[in-house]
Amino acid sequence: MDAQSSGDAGLTLDAGGAFTVGGLGAVLIEGLLSQSLVDLVVLDTDLRIVQAELRVPGPVKLSAEAIVGYRFTEVMEFTDPAREVTVSRAVLTSGTPALDRLVGVYVAGELRIHSVSIFRLEDPGGRVIGLARTRVDVTEREKARDRLALLSTVRERVGRTLDIATTCQELVDTVTLRTTELTGAPEVVGSQTVRFADIAGVELVEGVVRGDDPPIAPVDPHVALRHVASVGSTAYMEAHPLCEVRALPGETSYGLVLSDREARLLTLTPDALWSTETRASTEALIADQAHSLILAPLSVHGAVLGLLYFCRRGGAEPFDDEDVVLASEMAAHVALCIDNARRYTRERVVATTMQRRALPREPVAQTAVATAYLNLPGRRAGYWFDTIALPGARIALVVGDVAGKGVQAATAMGQLRTVVQTLAALDLDPEELMERLDDTVTYLDQERAALPHSDPVQREALRACCVYAVFDPIAGTCTICRADHPGPVIAHPDGRIESPDIPEGPPLGSTDKSQFATCTFEASENTVFALQTGSLLSDDEIAWGVLSSELRHPERPLRDLADAIVHALPEHHRPNAALLLARASSFPEDSVRTWDLPSRFEAASTARDLARGQLAEWGFGPETSFSAEVIVGELVTNAVRYGAPPVRLRIIRDRGLTYEVYDSSSAAPHLRHAGPTDEGGRGLFIVSQMTDQWGARFTDQGKIIWAEQGLEASV
Numbered sequence: 001m002d003a004q005s006s007g008d009a010g011l012t013l014d015a016g017g018a019f020t021v022g023g024l025g026a027v028l029i030e031g032l033l034s035q036s037l038v039d040l041v042v043l044d045t046d047l048r049i050v051q052a053e054l055r056v057p058g059p060v061k062l063s064a065e066a067i068v069g070y071r072f073t074e075v076m077e078f079t080d081p082a083r084e085v086t087v088s089r090a091v092l093t094s095g096t097p098a099l100d101r102l103v104g105v106y107v108a109g110e111l112r113i114h115s116v117s118i119f120r121l122e123d124p125g126g127r128v129i130g131l132a133r134t135r136v137d138v139t140e141r142e143k144a145r146d147r148l149a150l151l152s153t154v155r156e157r158v159g160r161t162l163d164i165a166t167t168c169q170e171l172v173d174t175v176t177l178r179t180t181e182l183t184g185a186p187e188v189v190g191s192q193t194v195r196f197a198d199i200a201g202v203e204l205v206e207g208v209v210r211g212d213d214p215p216i217a218p219v220d221p222h223v224a225l226r227h228v229a230s231v232g233s234t235a236y237m238e239a240h241p242l243c244e245v246r247a248l249p250g251e252t253s254y255g256l257v258l259s260d261r262e263a264r265l266l267t268l269t270p271d272a273l274w275s276t277e278t279r280a281s282t283e284a285l286i287a288d289q290a291h292s293l294i295l296a297p298l299s300v301h302g303a304v305l306g307l308l309y310f311c312r313r314g315g316a317e318p319f320d321d322e323d324v325v326l327a328s329e330m331a332a333h334v335a336l337c338i339d340n341a342r343r344y345t346r347e348r349v350v351a352t353t354m355q356r357r358a359l360p361r362e363p364v365a366q367t368a369v370a371t372a373y374l375n376l377p378g379r380r381a382g383y384w385f386d387t388i389a390l391p392g393a394r395i396a397l398v399v400g401d402v403a404g405k406g407v408q409a410a411t412a413m414g415q416l417r418t419v420v421q422t423l424a425a426l427d428l429d430p431e432e433l434m435e436r437l438d439d440t441v442t443y444l445d446q447e448r449a450a451l452p453h454s455d456p457v458q459r460e461a462l463r464a465c466c467v468y469a470v471f472d473p474i475a476g477t478c479t480i481c482r483a484d485h486p487g488p489v490i491a492h493p494d495g496r497i498e499s500p501d502i503p504e505g506p507p508l509g510s511t512d513k514s515q516f517a518t519c520t521f522e523a524s525e526n527t528v529f530a531l532q533t534g535s536l537l538s539d540d541e542i543a544w545g546v547l548s549s550e551l552r553h554p555e556r557p558l559r560d561l562a563d564a565i566v567h568a569l570p571e572h573h574r575p576n577a578a579l580l581l582a583r584a585s586s587f588p589e590d591s592v593r594t595w596d597l598p599s600r601f602e603a604a605s606t607a608r609d610l611a612r613g614q615l616a617e618w619g620f621g622p623e624t625s626f627s628a629e630v631i632v633g634e635l636v637t638n639a640v641r642y643g644a645p646p647v648r649l650r651i652i653r654d655r656g657l658t659y660e661v662y663d664s665s666s667a668a669p670h671l672r673h674a675g676p677t678d679e680g681g682r683g684l685f686i687v688s689q690m691t692d693q694w695g696a697r698f699t700d701q702g703k704i705i706w707a708e709q710g711l712e713a714s715v
Contacts, residue, residue: 268285434516566579
């Protein structure tokens, strides 16, 4: 037929059906074909090749002239030829070019990736006459892009927590992702989606998992490694389960990697069973069609943390040297993350150990109060709880929390717990105790601020919160003071649940120096108090709902009640927190006696007679009775001489014998060491020598001087 011109493009379809170019089109086509790695194939509307310029080596075995007349899918081995036909026909129909498509092509059995663009060809009259397909081999470019994407993803996803096991699992999950999940780009058309590894795992030096310092390379040839994470092969996991510990002899490839800290690329064959220790696991890999293995060391600052292993199996392309470089770069990042997690683990172990040693082992047995506590451990080590026996059969319930984490929080917690116990021994009122505790926190905070600027603790202000409750079973009351801490939840015997309105004080150590206030209310028999750290109530609605529901049955044993509260919390809402439960009961009436005394010096004689008679009624012998008479006589004498009426004597039989003398004066007594010629001043000294402890506490109307005599010491 007659030749037709395409105008400026210079495209001509001659009578023989061949395309020729001229003018500007010739320049463009010639420039395109001058690129040594660009193929150009021209197809007719039946997708048969009418002209070709082949520059890409390998995909087409025949010459450009020999393939004319063939369909293009007949001369190249596409991974999905039907897809290529569909796309080509779509371009013929719509005229919309398909640009830079990634297409898989097999060359001598090896998968190559080509960038293919397809354009529709029209004659000057607008009639569709065929397609032009260009092809560029971009296999190495795509591999490099995938490697960079994987390394970027590893750096982004691995090490997001300070948990060693989680960090290792993040790595093995990431390296076994498909390429398209890493890059977000369209996958190669028709190809098997590529993964960096089909099987991956991490083995760490046993001590590193516990937070110990890693050994310096070269390591002992029999160092024990723990299998921490693995994915991709059930057979391998059965042969070498997670958490299994094994030693890898130095003459094996595993041992050499740990010694010289150099990654290795190995081919897995049946005779690649390097030692007895690795035989079963290697056989499992080979049985799972694994054929290519990379071992990469985990090393930081010359110390060895463990190693990574990556395997490819089945029809996957074997690893190459570039993959070894990538594995080493990933290992360097993971090693740093694991080392950070190891340091944190060690600090957390130290902190939690300090906290565990500081917290009470068992509840203190009390006559009128039953207690139980539950410690929900976690990463925070700054909270504490306590039950403290006070004179007069009373008991103090304490829950506190220091802001922050780690060793510093645990250290501050131990200091504050000791301070609370010391102040409680002074028998201070709750609000006064809280004031002095606040002064202590302020002082410790100033010590922190005076540290060198290089010390990170210097930049962490010390803040704490606390709730302090004193239950008096004889009076049937409970007095509570709190500093930026949630108050207790109270379950009454009739099933009523309430959270009393207790004035909230400022955080301990803050610049807000508002006064602390207390709230006193009746605590009838079988009332249950639930004190908890604030973290338990981080979600008020959930925690309040659980506490309210479970405390409606306060008659259950306290241990069962505490367990039920924890089990009722949603699994995702089980913070590390403390829960302290206390059940009030009445004090035995026959174990306490109270007498009003005259405000005259003969009151001491009367008090001695009363004490002697009461102890005889309780069955105590002469020695105990003699000690009681001396103690009571001296206390009453001081009250009459230096105090103010009325004077009242109370004797309590509990863990020991407690003697209390009340008078309405607020003057505090002082222990004196009288000289040889002094006629007086030995009263309180005698009391201190004959009792386990003595002290004074103040009331709104006066003071009480008390002394405790242990029963064992009095027998």
